[in-house]
Amino acid sequence: MSFPPTLKQLRYLVALHKTNHFGKAADASHVTQSTLSAGIQELESLLGTQLVERTKRSVMFTALGEEMVRRAQDILNDVDDLTDLASAAKDPMRGVVRMGVIPTIAPYLLPRVVPAISKTLPDLELHLREEKSADLCDLLRAGELDVVLYALPFDCGDAHEMPLFPDRFVAAFPKGEAPGDSIHSSELDEERLLLLEEGHCLRDHALAACQLLGRRARRELANTSLATILPMVSAGHGITLLPGMAVEAGITENIDVDIVTFSDIIPTRMIGLIWRKTNPRAPTFEALGNAIRSAAAHPTA
Amino acid sequence: MSFPPTLKQLRYLVALHKTNHFGKAADASHVTQSTLSAGIQELESLLGTQLVERTKRSVMFTALGEEMVRRAQDILNDVDDLTDLASAAKDPMRGVVRMGVIPTIAPYLLPRVVPAISKTLPDLELHLREEKSADLCDLLRAGELDVVLYALPFDCGDAHEMPLFPDRFVAAFPKGEAPGDSIHSSELDEERLLLLEEGHCLRDHALAACQLLGRRARRELANTSLATILPMVSAGHGITLLPGMAVEAGITENIDVDIVTFSDIIPTRMIGLIWRKTNPRAPTFEALGNAIRSAAAHPTA
DNA sequence: AAAGCTCATCGAATATTCCGATTTTTAAAA
């Protein structure tokens, strides 16, 4: 019976991978550097191979080490899920849910949704975090988030997807420049489009929904939020596409822009909730999703 | 940081699940009963729930306990895969491969294939085990086998499938009773069919390949191997369907039966190799599969 | 009742883990 890796060793390994530094990894693991060092060494001797190349001044993982870290991550997640499974079984709708939300949803939907959730699921403690889709996906897979509220389609491995509701895009023109209350999609001048910087999925979704390529969209500005784009539109620097929920939330209230819908197409993005397939709290997350959906459907609530 | 389940505890839990007996589980785990008992208790107090109902005279798992065992199994397999990953990385084609083979393949293919494998992959040590498909599937999922050589289609969860080669069915008639060298499939009298007992996938595959339902096939006998069916055919008690590899291996050599092929259809079963998707030794298993395929293609070798 | 299982409990022996100081190795700075 050769003795298999310990969970502790695996934890040390992923901690080391995160920090690339024995000392910091040790701190993060609440042990001394010597302990962590010994743990990694024991793991290596156990496996009979080197996982980490220690070139002083930096730590490099071998190919095998990287793969090992990936698997170790999954294993540790699964183990953590075990305790979740137990507490979820005791009282499914109680406990902490760590939710990630993308920046083009968070400020517009959360103020409406969070109070509704604490009314519907009073024992659920929401921890929120706002990042771009790709980062949230990584956090989800690393087990640092339980669910992610985002706009699909967005590929996040084999996570479980729960579509919630569609969010309709509208166009914003400088005051008085709109061709009418509703426009034909061909009336969108792509060269005047102001969009969020690359990496925001809103950019891709808006372009796709409006059947545009975005090749010719203006890029000179790296806009980081819708709130910074609107004043530019108002100042006549261009036009933009807005998610309906942002308008409903009043993003245009003190800004002079014309909001128009489309006459020929109904461009939307689908808002959805995802979680790891192995997470045993799926029923809780479904309830959460339902709460979000119904809160979003009743703007006045 | 509440400290998560230990691998040891998980091992104790699955051992207990296997034996349904603290003492035996302890033996299997090479610890005393008190240690195992304490381990299970610690796990339960850690999770805050009961996993096992101890009614004297028997051990029952709660619903949560069962689910926990399932997950624990997977986790332990994944952890074991880690060490496999390491040794496979060092020398992929070396080491033990535990292969399960179904009874309608093993006696006909292995004598030809095993020597070829030890020539092609001399450092691979094959451990063989013969069981019915369903049992092999369980063993594979439980991590007690690395690969299974079987006839597909057979659903074994989300295992990875490698189809190897088709094996053609022929019909066996009592000497002199065959309508000719080759027959039309409609000439098969289903009521005279002698087949293996339920549970052998050969039964299902043969019927499916010959487009029969098997509803009217004779069932009074629970035949456990092809070698017991053939003498019955020879004695005029009926007809049967044989896999080609059995005939090639000489199963009919000292038995008076007529072997005929089909003129209208080419009934086959596909022989394949499967393994757990998470097993890191996939390249080794592919090599093994290729070796089997080429050995099967060269009967004289 | 008594005997026989089975699982839980407990104290003592044992094994392990962990720390903190120190050493070694390496890279950068003087």
Added chain:
DNA sequence: TTTTAAAAATCGGAATATTCGATGAGCTTT
């Protein structure tokens, strides 16, 4: 080159945790 600084490996001993064997308690069977 020498010095300095940083980072990981090493090592002995103390703290901690694990395991065992014996024993106890609860239930069944005889």
